[in-house]
Amino acid sequence: MSVVLVVNSGSSSFKYQLLDMDREQVLASGLVERIGEGTGVAKHTVAAAALAAPDDPAPTVTEATYTIEREIPDHTAGFAVMLDAFAAHGPSLDEHSPVAVGHRVVHGGARFFEPTVVTPLVEINIDELSVLAPLHNPANLAGIVAAKKAFPDVPHVAVFDTAFHQSLAPEAYTYAIDREIAEAHRIRRYGFHGTSHKFVSEAAAAFVGRPLGELKQIVFHLGNGASVAAIEGGRSVDTSMGLTPLEGLVMGTRSGDLDPAVLFQLARRADMSIADLDTLLNKRSGLLGLAGVSDMRDIGERRDAGDPAAQLAFDVYVHRLRAYAGAYLAQLDGVDVISFTAGVGENSIRVREEAMATLGFAGVEIDPDRNATRERGIRRISSDSSRVEVLVVPTNEELEIARQTLSVTS
Ligand SMILES: Nc1ncnc2c1ncn2[C@@H]1O[C@H](COP(=O)(O)OP(=O)(O)O)[C@@H](O)[C@H]1O
Ligand SMILES: CC(=O)OP(=O)(O)O
């Protein structure tokens, strides 16, 4: 059995999945949170696939989740908690010992286009790229360092969020600023969530039964961070995030697009420092800044209760989605498939309905009943007469990372 461990580390947390790649099945998954914040919490889920006998044709067991609370000062301690959880609750890492560990790394700059085996030089490069992704890369590197200590004898592979967008043409990735300054400081658009955009666009092509190479697609990845990509023939041609994961759509706590002069105004008039502005735009904006809550479920509840701030937050969110849908329809000269993915995209009936409501002119017709079903798995939400196929496609960044990890290690 080829088992791969996938690690997705954030600043104060990390998510992990242990996958049996012979059957592309999850054996266990987990989330370690509040690292470095006093008492940390780990949730460890043993999947049904790991509990059922391998030859059981109709397993009746269901997954089991365990919670562990303990002081977790850093990522190394977080990894120790994960290993303890495997030891206490299974599956056994001796029986299911990983042949490789795959890591999500957010920023690969212009240096990394492919899944890359982590060497000391690669670690230095990921560290250097922290200037371009201060919220993400340091955490990703901490995860790699901790995982290498825990699993010193297997290859570790970095899979970059930026990699899929390396196909952007110069006119799509160039900011219209002084060229020398931009080149000296590597200021350009890179794009993120590429692992998800790739996975979803490939799954969508398979679902509609047409060759990826022939399709024009728009993928809305709407999670906490959110981005949209225009994909032609399986290659990313435009995407809403830029130098950092701040540009583009309205997100849980990030502003997305705004006039850069807002920053000069706030620096001059509100006496805000660079650090203040960074925090404002990355952590205190988006849905949170507009309505006081970052979760789209809370926005929906407050909107139903008549909260005007939540209504405005929802309207601004949707307005931006429509603007990008229109822009990418024009960039692609039409579209065959539009997919929604990630937490909001997979679950919010109203966001999908509102985002698509003005695209009738382009041949988009949503079937309200299909859109309202809560079925799991990939599904069509457009009507049979819609010229454009509109889909909900559950993303699976971990599976894609595991696949790419094996592609360079076996
Ligand atoms: N049933 C739901 N309805 C609306 N939004 C939801 C629902 N479930 C989850 N979400 C949204 O999904 C977001 C998280 O998306 P996710 O893709 O898991 O984010 P990330 O991986 O970036 O942390 C939550 O903040 C929440 O707004
Ligand atoms: C790149 C990015 O925004 O990632 P996340 O959605 O995980 O914050």
Ligand SMILES: [Mg+2]
């Ligand atoms: Mg995500």
